[in-house]
Amino acid sequence: MVTTATELAAGFAETAAELDDTAELPIRNLRALHASGLDLATLPAEYGGQALSFRSFGEIVRILSAACPSTACIWLMHIGAAAGLVQMSAPGAAKYYAEELRAGNRFANALSEPSCGNMFLMPLQAAEPVPGGYRLTGAKRFVSGCEIADHFLINALVEGQPAFFGLAPDDTVSYIPIWDTMGLRASRSQLIQLDGTLLPADRRCLPPAEPKPNHIAAGLPFLALGIADAALAALVDHARNRTIPTTGEPLAQMQWLRFEVADAHLRLDSATLYARQTCWLADQNSPEFAAAALRAKPLANDIARDIAQLGVRVGGGSGYLRSSPIQRHFRDAQAPGLMAYSVEVCKDRVGGDLLAGPGT
Numbered sequence: 001m002v003t004t005a006t007e008l009a010a011g012f013a014e015t016a017a018e019l020d021d022t023a024e025l026p027i028r029n030l031r032a033l034h035a036s037g038l039d040l041a042t043l044p045a046e047y048g049g050q051a052l053s054f055r056s057f058g059e060i061v062r063i064l065s066a067a068c069p070s071t072a073c074i075w076l077m078h079i080g081a082a083a084g085l086v087q088m089s090a091p092g093a094a095k096y097y098a099e100e101l102r103a104g105n106r107f108a109n110a111l112s113e114p115s116c117g118n119m120f121l122m123p124l125q126a127a128e129p130v131p132g133g134y135r136l137t138g139a140k141r142f143v144s145g146c147e148i149a150d151h152f153l154i155n156a157l158v159e160g161q162p163a164f165f166g167l168a169p170d171d172t173v174s175y176i177p178i179w180d181t182m183g184l185r186a187s188r189s190q191l192i193q194l195d196g197t198l199l200p201a202d203r204r205c206l207p208p209a210e211p212k213p214n215h216i217a218a219g220l221p222f223l224a225l226g227i228a229d230a231a232l233a234a235l236v237d238h239a240r241n242r243t244i245p246t247t248g249e250p251l252a253q254m255q256w257l258r259f260e261v262a263d264a265h266l267r268l269d270s271a272t273l274y275a276r277q278t279c280w281l282a283d284q285n286s287p288e289f290a291a292a293a294l295r296a297k298p299l300a301n302d303i304a305r306d307i308a309q310l311g312v313r314v315g316g317g318s319g320y321l322r323s324s325p326i327q328r329h330f331r332d333a334q335a336p337g338l339m340a341y342s343v344e345v346c347k348d349r350v351g352g353d354l355l356a357g358p359g360t
Helices: 002-022 027-035 054-067 069-088 091-102 215-241 255-283 289-320 325-333 343-355
Strands: 107-110 128-130 133-143 151-158 161-167 173-176 190-200
Touching: 002 027, 002 054, 002 069, 002 325, 027 069, 054 069, 054 215, 054 255, 069 091, 069 107, 069 151, 069 161, 069 215, 091 107, 107 133, 133 151, 151 190, 161 190, 215 255, 215 289, 215 325, 255 289, 289 325, 289 343
Parallel strands: 107 151
Antiparallel strands: 128 133, 133 190, 151 161, 173 190
């Protein structure tokens, strides 16, 4: 599957700049991913999948992100929603969602609320009980690929407690075009408005018996690592080919740049190892996965932004031009650190745990 993703990514890279410019959904890319079998491969074997390991899944997200991060972002959320619904639903509903994924239908992750403050697993909007389920009036934002989604993984407060549902959008669901952004422009992560939308009782997810690893938490660090890979490659290419007029030597010969690139490469390797360790924990169904994911994400987010910033310094005026991939990688690199949990939220949790007193 990693080889398949690598082959597809070569084509995705050719259209990434155009998709960034037009902010159009990469529908052709998403269809190619489904046709390759990558969608279904992520499901457990009992639902017709190949039980793709989290380690392989992370590498695939990284490969796709280096080529076209908008495609990678939509696919990550698509798989996260689909696999989440299969994992958390009752057997009949789980089988239904697996068949929907097999058929090529689209899933999207609709958890973040405009006022949730990055705490997407703790909804503030309450759904009221009605015959057949619960009605929700509210909004969810930054829903990647929502305009082509056939199913949402959505949450709401039910009797004061967070609850998850599968939702097929109907005429009570509308899309507010807010997505005119700096980066990840083709992900089209719009705001969705819910006007008395019925969350069906038979699509309510089961309360989890215990926390389990999930694809979104495992994949988010790799989304940033892929952007870092692309930014570093663009930086190196420019440094090798840019000649310094006063010396006639390539920019790559400058010692300060060698030090900076070495530091960036070492930090990227470190973030990669931690992200891979996190996926290994997920494959072991380890209770340590959640804590590791909270650390892996900011490590990856920070190095992606720092490498992209270094690329702008190295590229100078040439890298600042819209025709240069350097400026696109810089813009894309800002997004993963803002995605829940943001870098600040992750570091607050990690720092709070370290500074808390015994027994607190």
